[in-house]
Structure formats: structure tokens, C-alpha cells
Amino acid sequence: MPIKTSDQSFTTRLKESEADKFMQRAVAKAQDAQWDKRTSSREDLGNWPQWRELGEQIRQHVIRYLPDYLERFSNNVEARGGHVFFASTDEEASSYIQQIAVDLDAHHIVKSKSMVTTEIDLDKKLLELPDRTLLESDLAEFILQEDDFDEPTHIVFPTLHKNRDQIQTIFQKIGYTGSNDPQEMARFARKYLRASFLEADMGITGCNFAVAENGLINLVTNEGNADLVMAIPKTQVVVMGMERLVPTMQEAAVLDTMLARSAVGQRMTSYATFCGPAMPDEIDGPENFYVVILDNGRSNALGGQFEQVLQCIRCGACLNVCPVYRHIGGHGYGSIYPGPIGAVLSPVLRGYELFGDLPFASSLCGACSETCPVKIPLHELLIKHRAVMNDRLKLDHSFNNTVMHGIGMATGTPPMFRMALDVDHAMSGAMVKHDAPTVENFSNHNGYFIHAPGMAKGWTDSRDLPRPPKHKENFRSWFKHHQEASHD
Amino acid sequence: MKVAIFSTCIMDLLFPNVGIAMVEVLERFGCETAMPVKQICCGQPTYNSGYINDTQKVMHNEIDALLSVDADYIVGPAGSCVAMLKEYPHHLANDPQYADKAQMLADKTYEFSQFVYRVLHVENAGAELNATATYHRSCHMTRLLGERTSPFELLKHVQGLTMIPLPHLENCCGFGGMFSVKEPEISRQMVDEKVDSVLSTEAEVLISCDQACLMNIAGRFNRRGETIKIMHLAEVLNSNVDPSRITYNTDATLVAGGGTYADQNI
Numbered sequence: 001m002p003i004k005t006s007d008q009s010f011t012t013r014l015k016e017s018e019a020d021k022f023m024q025r026a027v028a029k030a031q032d033a034q035w036d037k038r039t040s041s042r043e044d045l046g047n048w049p050q051w052r053e054l055g056e057q058i059r060q061h062v063i064r065y066l067p068d069y070l071e072r073f074s075n076n077v078e079a080r081g082g083h084v085f086f087a088s089t090d091e092e093a094s095s096y097i098q099q100i101a102v103d104l105d106a107h108h109i110v111k112s113k114s115m116v117t118t119e120i121d122l123d124k125k126l127l128e129l130p131d132r133t134l135l136e137s138d139l140a141e142f143i144l145q146e147d148d149f150d151e152p153t154h155i156v157f158p159t160l161h162k163n164r165d166q167i168q169t170i171f172q173k174i175g176y177t178g179s180n181d182p183q184e185m186a187r188f189a190r191k192y193l194r195a196s197f198l199e200a201d202m203g204i205t206g207c208n209f210a211v212a213e214n215g216l217i218n219l220v221t222n223e224g225n226a227d228l229v230m231a232i233p234k235t236q237v238v239v240m241g242m243e244r245l246v247p248t249m250q251e252a253a254v255l256d257t258m259l260a261r262s263a264v265g266q267r268m269t270s271y272a273t274f275c276g277p278a279m280p281d282e283i284d285g286p287e288n289f290y291v292v293i294l295d296n297g298r299s300n301a302l303g304g305q306f307e308q309v310l311q312c313i314r315c316g317a318c319l320n321v322c323p324v325y326r327h328i329g330g331h332g333y334g335s336i337y338p339g340p341i342g343a344v345l346s347p348v349l350r351g352y353e354l355f356g357d358l359p360f361a362s363s364l365c366g367a368c369s370e371t372c373p374v375k376i377p378l379h380e381l382l383i384k385h386r387a388v389m390n391d392r393l394k395l396d397h398s399f400n401n402t403v404m405h406g407i408g409m410a411t412g413t414p415p416m417f418r419m420a421l422d423v424d425h426a427m428s429g430a431m432v433k434h435d436a437p438t439v440e441n442f443s444n445h446n447g448y449f450i451h452a453p454g455m456a457k458g459w460t461d462s463r464d465l466p467r468p469p470k471h472k473e474n475f476r477s478w479f480k481h482h483q484e485a486s487h488d
Numbered sequence: 489m490k491v492a493i494f495s496t497c498i499m500d501l502l503f504p505n506v507g508i509a510m511v512e513v514l515e516r517f518g519c520e521t522a523m524p525v526k527q528i529c530c531g532q533p534t535y536n537s538g539y540i541n542d543t544q545k546v547m548h549n550e551i552d553a554l555l556s557v558d559a560d561y562i563v564g565p566a567g568s569c570v571a572m573l574k575e576y577p578h579h580l581a582n583d584p585q586y587a588d589k590a591q592m593l594a595d596k597t598y599e600f601s602q603f604v605y606r607v608l609h610v611e612n613a614g615a616e617l618n619a620t621a622t623y624h625r626s627c628h629m630t631r632l633l634g635e636r637t638s639p640f641e642l643l644k645h646v647q648g649l650t651m652i653p654l655p656h657l658e659n660c661c662g663f664g665g666m667f668s669v670k671e672p673e674i675s676r677q678m679v680d681e682k683v684d685s686v687l688s689t690e691a692e693v694l695i696s697c698d699q700a701c702l703m704n705i706a707g708r709f710n711r712r713g714e715t716i717k718i719m720h721l722a723e724v725l726n727s728n729v730d731p732s733r734i735t736y737n738t739d740a741t742l743v744a745g746g747g748t749y750a751d752q753n754i
Contacts, residue, residue: 011673014673015673018673018677025526031640043578170647232558271707321658323659323660323662323673323678324678325677326681327674327678327681328674329679360667360670360671361671361674363627363660363663363664363665363667363668363678364536364627364628364665364667365628365631365659365664365673366628366631366632367627367658367659369631370631383535386536386537387538387540389538389542390537390538390539391538391540400670401689404533404534404537404542405539405542407534407542408534408539408542408543408545408546409542411497411528411529411533411534412528412531412542412545412546412548412549413528413545414525414526414549414553417528417529420501421500421501424501427680438714438715439706439709439710439714439715439716439717439718440715440716440717440718441704441718441719442706442709442710444505450711455666455669456669458668458669458670458671458672458675459668459672459707461672461676462672462675462676462679462708462711463668463679463704463708463710464707464710464711465703465707466502466707468501468502469504474500474501474504475495475499475500475503475504475506475508476500476509476523478507478508479493479507479511480523481525482508483523
């Protein structure tokens with residue numbers, strides 16, 4: 001599946017998300033559980049603000065010197081006998097990997113979880129080849145695959161939107177006869193996958209971090225499936241975003257612990273592996289080792305106002321704290337990268353025509369910026385996207401655009417605002433509902449609005465709006481009177 | 489000391505009760521207050537919507553207006569709007585005419601509760617409110633202004649008041665300024681969850697330091713026909729005050745303001 005997961009409009013996706021009560025409950029439950037786990041694992045570590053500073057420094061340093069680290073890394077991969085391919089587009093990357101499968105006559109492909117391979121729609125590309133099998137070996141990705149490559153809705157928990165009954169039904173298609181007990185289903189999947197590992201002749205993994213100093217690939221998982229993908233097949237292909245580098249093993253260690261704590265609230269994942277081609281003195285590991293380094297829009301951010309988005313280590317913590325994601329889920333965003341990071345990244349990678357709605361889908365509460373382990377100011381970047389669309393590209397041609405310019409004028413011109421203060425109570429008479437409000441101290445000036453025109457309709461569709469006071473009862477009038485009284 | 493009131497557009501337009509309470513509390517603690525009349529709005533409606541160009545004039549006006557009064561401090565009744573003023577030096581860093589003024593403004597601007605607690609060093613404001621209440625912590629006050637404790641410290645000493653913790657305190661109420669009208673479907677779901685959280689406490693009063701959040705939550709409460717009373721913290725601290733109850737904290741380490749979302753919490 002490419003970056004875009006849906007052809008429906010944003011409004012339609014929102015409606016569908018709201019109707020999916022199971023998904024909403026599941027997301028809320030996961031967010032709440034993660035809140036506690038993440039917080040306590042960060043507290044255990046201690047000095048979290050300083051760790052964040054360090055994480056930010058490491059990532060910013062790498063991005064500043066990205067060409068140098070890419071060169072160093074690729075030289076080191078080649079020195080170990082591996083191959084490096086720089087792909088500027090998704091198509092280049094997936095075609096290259098397809099060609100490897102053809103050239104090496106690889107027929108049984110196993111994969112571990114990788115967002116970047118989802119981004120380049122690799123599975124479908126490989127399955128276009130005759131006589132190939134391909135298996136996603138991460139449990140959640142396996143479930144998605146068996147459900148006709150359903151869209152992932154979270155970058156760390158891709159099947160957050162599925163319940164155990166749905167998974168049971170999906171597994172029944174491949175011969176499962178057991179109950180909806182998660183353990184029993186996981187055992188079934190394990191057995192099913194194990195057979196595929198043993199016959200696999202090509203493994204594909206993503207990459208959490210690529211170590212420049214030695215050309216090794218760092219992967220962290222909890223299922224151990226990535227280790228089998230690396231260890232068993234003769235050929236391993238690693239696909240990585242071009243920003244995914246660290247200078248040395250030391251920085252990998254720092255970021256691994258921050259990633260594990262931020263993503264799943266663990267001190268460390270069950271498996272943290274560094275791998276490369278099998279060296280002469282090693283008994284296992286791939287004989288053929290390929291690294292595909294992908295741009296696919298990332299360089300749009302380099303050197304510009306969105307560069308900080310490249311600091312991301314894909315922990316998903318911003319999704320786990322986002323009150324918007326909590327309600328609209330991954331499906332609402334329509335991108336394989338949902339949540340706050342997705343709302344910043346998706347337009348950088350693919351532009352505003354596809355993803356221009358996303359930066360507005362935020363209340364700017366700042367929970368994302370606060371939790372980000374590498375200090376990406378996500379909500380500020382969302383405002384920057386809005387500014388590019390409204391100030392620079394002037395994409396909004398609706399009446400709202402005129403209203404916003406009007407608000408700018410009124411809030412910057414004292415006489416206009418004074419006029420608003422003068423007329424608002426009297427003008428509003430006809431639209432006011434005079435019933436006593438059920439909320440005390442909410443609207444103290446003889447009624448409230450249940451309908452309002454224009455943009456304010458968005459408010460009154462679901463909320464009542466207080467009625468403004470008469471001019472002589474507003475704060476400024478009171479203050480003037482108060483001041484005169486105290487000076488008398 | 490002289491305090492210029494940063495009235496905020498929402499209070500000016502809709503909630504005189506909040507401003508009156510704030511002024512009365514500040515004067516009770518010896519502040520001389522002034523109300524710069526040319527002030528309008530901090531500029532968030534346009535700035536946060538991506539109309540940065542339109543916001544320049546708004547910020548310039550607000551700076552000129554608030555600095556037109558020779559005051560020691562500028563105090564406002566809204567954590568979000570105050571956080572915006574605190575960000576002016578960042579927004580106007582490349583504005584040769586306004587960069588220095590923006591810094592001057594930011595340096596002496598405080599949100600109401602932090603001013604009372606950290607600058608005036610009030611411990612017990614002398615108030616009494618016989619009720620059960622819960623507190624809504626606004627996102628911008630918490631994460632952008634970095635003020636997490638002052639309101640709770642002040643509420644602790646209100647006689648007769650029983651505070652009940654609000655579940656999911658950390659979640660946004662769905663206001664988000666123009667977000668509430670631009671994305672009404674998402675905003676409604678967020679505020680509904682907030683209303684449910686408040687209802688689950690069975691509190692009689694919902695208190696906050698951001699009247700805009702209160703307007704949002706109360707607007708939904710009212711639409712759903714649910715009952716509650718909303719109060720800005722200033723109104724709580726101005727309730728049935730007995731001056732003999734007033735005490736001051738002696739903690740000299742209470743540094744005022746400071747911090748951003750980055751370093752305050754996990």
C-alpha cells in the first residue's frame with residue numbers, strides 16, 4: 001500500500017471513524033495503558049528531559065551531516081561485502097528489490113515489520129512476480145496481510161483497529177479452527193510462520209537505525225521474527241529511510257532505549273539486533289546483503305522549515321497521546337503515517353493536494369510535542385503547514401478565507417473591535433434562545449445562542465454559545481466605572 | 489505595584505464576570521490595576537490558522553497597547569493567551585521594530601494564577617466556596633506556558649471546597665480556537681469525552697484558568713441539558729472572602745513563569 005490509504009474524502013473518513021465504536025474504544029484503551037507504561041519507564045530511566053536533549057542533538061547532528069554519514073555508512077556496508085542502492089522514489093526502490101528477487105531466483109520471501117516497505121508498496125510489487133510467496137512475519141502485519149492487505153492504523157500497533165473476533169475470522173481463512181483466545185491464535189500464527197521461515201530464500205527487513213561507523217543495521221523487535229528473517233534466508237534486503245542513520249554504536253544505544261520506552265513503555269525490547277552480511281568467521285547471516293536507502297520525498301524537508309520532521313524515530317508516542325487520533329484513529333488520517341507525525345510528514349512526502357486536510361486536524365494541544373523523545377515541535381510544524389497553505393500558496397478560496405482575513409483585521413484594529421463590543425448584544429437579540437441555561441454562570445446576559453451563521457455554525461452545531469453582555473455591562477465599562485469610583 | 493490587565497478578547501466580548509473577579513482579587517492583594525484600552529487579542533485565531541501575515545498587525549497592536557501603560561506586570565486570565573504573548577519574542581524575532589518590545593512584554597506577563605501564587609506569594613486567598621469541584625487543566629497553560637501547579641496550590645486553601653481529580657486531565661477539551669469551528673466533528677467528540685469525564689466526578693463546579701475551554705465544555709454541557717456550574721479560578725478566589733484567612737507562602741524559590749512544554753513533564 002502506498003502512503004495514501006484511502007480514496008475517500010476526509011469528511012467521509014471522519015464519519016466512518018466515528019461510526020467505528022470498537023476502534024475508538026480500542027484506541028482509547030491503548031492510549032490509556034501506554035500513558036502509564038511510557039511514563040513509568042521514562043521515570044525509571046531518570047533525567048528524561050536531558051535524555052530528550054541528547055536524542056534531539058543526535059538526530060539533528062545526523063541530519064545536518066547527512067551526506068557525510070550516508071557516504072560513510074554505504075562505504076562500510078560495501079567493505080563488508082554488501083550492496084547499497086540509493087532510491088529516489090518508491091517505484092525505483094520497489095523495482096530494484098523486485099529485480100533482486102528475479103536475479104537471485106528467490107521464490108520464498110519473508111518480511112519483518114517495516115513502515116518504509118509499506119510506504120513503497122513492496123509486497124504487491126513482489127507478488128506480481130510469478131511463483132513467489134511472501135509472508136509478513138510480524139504478527140500484526142501477518143494479520144493485515146491475511147486480511148487482503150488491510151491498511152495499518154498505527155505505526156507501532158498496526159492492527160489496533162481489529163478485535164479478537166475479527167482476527168479469528170481472518171485466521172479461519174488459512175485453516176485456523178481454534179477459539180478467539182489471543183494466546184491460542186498467536187500460537188497458531190507462530191507455527192504457521194515457522195514453516196515459511198525455514199523455506200525462505202529472501203528476507204526483507206526495515207531498519208530502526210543504520211550505524212555509519214561500521215555499516216551495521218540495528219533492529220528492535222519484541223517477537224524475534226526480524227532475527228529469523230535476517231538469520232535464515234541467504235539473501236537479505238534492508239529498506240531504510242535515508243534519515244535513519246546514527247554515527248556510532250553509542251548513539252544507537254541511546255536511541256534504542258528511548259525508542260523502546262517511548263514506543264511500548266519497555267526498558268528495552270526483547271530483541272535488539274545489529275546485523276550485516278555474514279563475515280567469513282560467522283556461522284550464520286545472509287550471504288547476499290542489500291541495503292536500499294530511500295528518499296521518496298524526504299529531501300523535500302532537508303534545509304527547510306520542516307527539517308525537524310526527519311528527526312523522527314517512529315516510536316508512535318505522539319499517536320498515543322493525541323486526542324484527535326484517539327477519536328479518528330488511523331483510518332481518519334488516510335495515510336500510513338497517521339497521528340501528529342503523520343499530519344506533519346504526509347504532506348512533506350506527498351504534498352497538500354493529497355494531505356492538505358491533515359495539518360488542520362489538530363487542536364494544537366501540544367501533547368505530541370511534549371511527549372516526542374527527540375523534541376520535534378510537532379504542533380508548531382502543523383501551524384507552519386497551515387501557513388504555507390494559507391499565506392504562501394493561498395489554497396483556501398472559500399468564504400472562510402475571507403472571514404479569517406476579516407478576523408485578522410478586526411483583532412488588529414482597535415476602533416473595529418470597539419464597534420464589535422458596542423453592537424454585539426443588541427444585534428444578537430433575534431437569534432437568542434431565552435430558556436434558562438442548565439449550566440450556571442455560562443451565559444449571564446439574558447439568553448444564549450443555539451444557532452449561529454457562517455463559521456460559527458461549526459460551534460453551534462454541537463454547542464451553545466453565550467450571549468454577549470450589553471455594552472454598559474461589559475468588562476471595559478465596568479472597569480472604567482470602577483476606576484472612576486476609586487479615584488473619586 | 490502596578491498591574492496592566494491583559495483582558496483577552498473572549499473576556500472582553502463575553503465574560504465580564506471573570507475580569508471583575510480578577511481585578512478585585514489583584515486589588516485585594518495591593519495591586520494597582522490599569523486597563524490599556526487599545527488592546528484586543530493575542531492573535532491566536534489567525535496565527536494558529538496559518539494566517540501569519542494577518543497576525544503581524546494584531547501582535548504589533550497588542551504590544552503597543554499593553555506597553556502603553558507604565559506597569560510593573562501584565563496579568564491575564566487565560567493560560568493560552570498568556571502563552572501566546574510569551575511566544576511573541578519567538579514570532580517577532582526578525583522584526584527589527586518589535587523584537588525588543590516583544591521581549592519586554594513577554595518578560596513581565598503572567599497568567600493570573602501564577603502571578604497570584606508565584607509573584608504575590610499568596611497561599612490562602614481568603615476565599616470560601618462550599619462545593620465539590622473539579623479542575624480542567626488547559627493544554628496551552630500546561631504545556632506551552634509550563635504552569636502546572638499554581639491553580640492547584642491556590643485551590644487547596646479555599647475553605648469549604650472539596651476538589652475531585654478529573655480523569656484524563658491531560659486530554660484536550662476539543663476547543664483549540666478555530667479548530668472548534670473548522671473541524672466541528674472531531675471537536676464535538678473530544679468535548680463529549682471531556683463532558684463525560686467531568687460528569688463522572690459528580691462535581692458541582694468545574695474550574696479552570698482558561699475561560700475559552702470552560703466556554704467550550706459548558707457549551708456542550710448546556711446543549712446536552714446537563715447541569716453544572718463553571719467558574720474561572722479568579723471567581724473562586726473572589727468568593728466570600730474573609731481577609732483574616734489570607735496567608736502568604738514563604739517559598740522564595742518559586743520562580744515565576746518560565747519553561748516550555750519541552751522540559752516540564754514526561
